[in-house]
Amino acid sequence: MQTEYISFEKTGYFSSLITDYLNKDPKLNPFYNRYPDLDAFQDQIKDKTKSFSNDNRSVLVKALKDQYANLEVSEETINNIEALKVSNTLTVTTGHQLNLFTGPLYFLYKIVSTINLSKVLQDKYPENQFVPVYWMATEDHDFDEINFFNFEGKKIQWSKDSKGAVGELNTTGLDEVFRIVSKAFGDSFVAQDLKKLFESAYLKHDNLADATRYLANALFKDLGLVIIDANDQDLKRLFIPYLQEELLERTSYQKVMETNAGLEKHYGLQVNPREINLFYLLEGLRERIVYNNAVYKVLNTDIIWSEEALLKELEQHPERFSPNVIMRPLYQEVILPNLCYIGGGGELAYWLQLKGFFEHVKIPYPILLLRNSVLIQTKKQKEKLEKLNVTTEALFQDQEELINKKVEELSEIDIDFSPQKEYLKEQFKDLYKLAEQTDKSFIGAVKAQEVKQINGLKNLEKRLLRAQKRKLSDEVERLTKLQNALFPNKGLQERNTNFSEFYLVYGDTLIPNLLDTLDPLSGEFLILTL
Structure with a gap:
């Protein structure tokens, strides 16, 4: 494995709110409690331990045991569930929708970030125990957001009429999806494992919540991950x-609106x-x-x-x-002894609207951590980039900008007419002076002529650039293909590609490689060469 890092800000894919949060911009101080520095967890542990009752722990453990009753569970997960009875056990939590076959890659990155932070905290604070938790969003109802995943540029979709909470949806119709998946994955030994995983999750469970629990447990069970379905009568009773x-x-409306009034001065x-x-x-x-x-x-x-x-x-x-999205975070913090929520940029954005509400209801506001983000490239792709003398970091640019810069770099002639434009502007300064001395009504005519000639140079630039692109078409095509492969649909790989594409290549080493490489507190975007 080889690793490189790029700041989230330089990627161009993250909002100013998130990059300001990562940079500890003082104007965001009123909207969170503690920044995710390792030392900050000491006081967070004290606050949460003091506020979370043993009665809530008992209800939580019983609910989890009931939910795991029909699942083959690792000793690590059993021990973590049992440990939640004890007052010195705390959780690190991430949440995600019930996307078909995990959906985009960042499903893995969220959970790996959560597991790894639990390990880091365990080393730092050995007198406590830390349990990684995946909160299944079983009560969501937007089926169109979760009923597909992308595989090798194609959308594999589950067509079904859907009403109500998605966790309760029966799994009828997924046998047809399985037939499509089986053909798409191929016949390798690793493909057989993937197909068995899909079949066991979706064709041997009656509803989407049970299927997703099985899938996440199968991928992460040996790492002690605890999966919770909060759509539970006993857990709701605590709320x-x-x-x-x-x-x-x-209350939430009043307090969030007060917070919004301050936040929207700087951000959407x-x-x-x-x-x-x-x-x-x-x-x-x-x-x-x-x-x-x-x-x-x-x-x-x-x-x-x-x-x-x-x-x-x-x-x-x-x-x-x-x-709903406003109340769910509070529900999570009421039923879990939680220290930290790990989420994507959009999730952290709405959490930052909630601090005043949490303070009003006297529930400790958790530490917020941006999940790990990763771009995975193969060694072969990296070598191709090196032959083109292009860094992986450069691929985060807009494609037109990337190609234009590369053509200008490779071109034997100077395509940049900036010196000529500046020279032309200097010449027109004399014409402006002449117009002012003779008849000021000519100033408009001089300006129009200046604009016309500057635009003429710009058009010549564009034509020359197009000509050079044709001349350098081989390099342009190779660079375009590489960027399209690593940034599908001109977006981040982690927001488009399903884990199965990489699992077919790397098999059961994929997740261990991520666990070994992702630093949850790095604060940077990882470029990983496998």
Whole structure:
């Protein structure tokens, strides 16, 4: 393996909010509690240990054991679940949607970041125990976001009518996807392993939550990963006081709007709160709860309650109340003894809107860590880039800009007409002076002529550049193919490509290589040559 690093800012793929957070810009200080430096975890451990009750631990462990009841579990995971009973055990958490066959590569990077940070904390604070947790987003309802994955430039999609929470979706129709997958993966020994993994996950489990749990456990079980489905009656019961306050007081709306007023002075907002940030959940149904004309109503249904009836429903069926993007982070921190949330740029952006809300409800606000980001290239691809005298870092540029710079570099003639443009501007200064001395009405005519001639030089530049591209077409084509291979659809590889493409090449060494290489606290984008 060979490693190189590039700053997140230089990639051009991350927002100013995220790059400012990584650079510890002081204007973001009011929006988070502690920056993810290793020493900062000492106080975070104290705060969370003090606030998280043994009763909550007991409920959590029982729920996890029930969820793992029908799954082959490693000793490491069993020990980690048992350890959650003890007050000195804390978690590091990441969350992700139930994407088909993990979806894009960053599913792996999130979990590897979480496992690796748990190890780093274990070394730094040996008197505590740290458990990596993957939070399955089983209550999401946007099926179109998760019903496919990309393989070798093609979209492999699960077509199905979907209503309600995606975790409860039955897996009918995935047998057809499996036939497509089987043909696409080929017949190598590694392909057989991948096909068996897909089949065992999706054709031998009845719903998407169970299938995803099986898949994530199969990939990471020997590393002690604990997978949680928070769509659970007992876990929701722990959240009743906060659900009640949300329904009656609209607290999250008020506090997030106050935070937004400060944040939007510098940045765009990732999410906007509703007056009530909860859905109502039944089989095949997940719709917003609204308050109007002194009654509570579930949108697009006939379900209505008085306040008294609503509170009774909440007490009897807390599992029917589903937090949206604003309330979900609080739910996570209420039911887990969590220190740190690891997420992508978009996730951290909405977490940074929530600190005031957390302070109001007196739940410790977690440390926020940007997940590892990786570009994987083969040794052969790196060698091709070296022959072209192009760095991998240069590939993060816009393709047109990349090609133009390369053509200018290789060209035997100077394509840059900047000196000629400057010379022309100097000549027109004398013409402006002449126009002012004779008839100022000519100034406009002089300006028009200057613009016309400058544009003429620009057009000549473009024509010359096109001619040189044709002359250097071999180099242009090779560079274009390399960038397209490493940046599919002109985007980051990790946001497009499925892990299966790399698993077919590297087999079961892929995840160990990532575990050995990814430093969760590096704060840089990794370029990994395998």
